[in-house]
Amino acid sequence: MTETAAHVHEAEPFRSSIMQIEPQWIDYNGHLNMAYYNVMFDRAIDQLWLKLGIGPTYMKERHGSTFTAECHVRYLREIHLGDPVQILVWLLEADDKRLHTFEELRHATEGWLSATSENMSLHMDMTSRKVAPFPSDIRERIASVVKDHSALPRPEGIGRNVAMPSKR
Template sequence: MPTLQAADDLNLLPVPFVSQVMPIEPDWIDYNGHLNMAYYNVLFDRAIDELWLHLGIGADYVKRRGGSTFTAECHVRYLRELHLGDPAQVTILLVEADDKRLHTFEELRHATDGWLSATSENMTLHVDMSTRKTAPFPPDIRARIAAVADAHRGVTRPEGIGRSVAMPSKRG
């Protein structure tokens, strides 16, 4: 994982953000012989943690600054199975951000072949841990987030952003 020192230069981050390659662990394979649905979320979460480090809101942010992030909403689409031995990598697009919220869209891909396995669209809230209520990001963090959001604004929006769950005959 990147260190906090790596967070010093947001200009070096790829657009969209690209996680390190992650292996599929043996205990994550279910009785169908593929990655259990819960572990897709583990991969997405590990990738978000990498980006959060660059933004200055990683795991030590709670101790240092008393803030954290909570996921308020998540929509996962499972598009193609991953299996034991498949290398996985996540790209993260910061779709939009404001004083308290981050809207992200993540794509989980086979790291060497490039095919899309799953997507995850999330609304994340900034929380003051002393009150456990939403609160604005500190100004320095907000500036870091704004810089990444600005860089991501020019990226073509992937298929699936804003998609709702509905029976195929009910989609408009």
């Protein structure tokens, strides 16, 4: 996928390309190892970043990038070798320096939900390696997607905490 600076007008969450599970990602339990869910979530985010114009070309030419500051993954159903997967991404909120995303990893042909990932990403000035505001053209593009995605139903699981169930 090539990097574009075109408007990303979505009437639905961003959909990644369909991905295949790689054999070396299967652990001794016979399912996808937890680390590789993050690999696939990251690949999907990279695809969205390309559409927003903040991928490798942006890094090279404008010296900006994003770093993940926080990530919360929920593992809901096993994925196995041979299962095609697709990731849906909602850009929930953004400000001058941060992007709040929510992702669902789904079986690409059967549609069932395997995992979710909620993330906070920071925009970085790669020259100083410090958090910095997005350039105005990028900020406008991001704001447009946030507006489009805010009209969508919010997926279940946003804002969940890790905690033991309370006993009453």
